[in-house]
Amino acid sequence: MKQGIHPDYHMIKVVMTDGTEYMTRSTYGKEGDTLNLDIDPRSHPAWTGGNQQLLDRGGRISKFKDKFKGFGL
Secondary structure, three states: OOOOOOOOOEEEEEEOOOOOEEEEEEOOOOOOOEEEOOOOOOOOHHHHOOOOOOOOOOOHHHHHHHHOOOOOO
């Protein structure tokens, strides 16, 4: 393996949106840095099963539905 081409892998602190913290190894920043998350598995609807509504801006969703309405899904 070549020397000096890989990023430094070190311990950082990760702070979730609800304030909980944990230590993990990462290539982010420098040793001891803090990574504050804006979105995490505890708050994002993709993981929490939230019922967020899709916004139809400019009719994109309507155009998509019209284009594929006879597709039979």
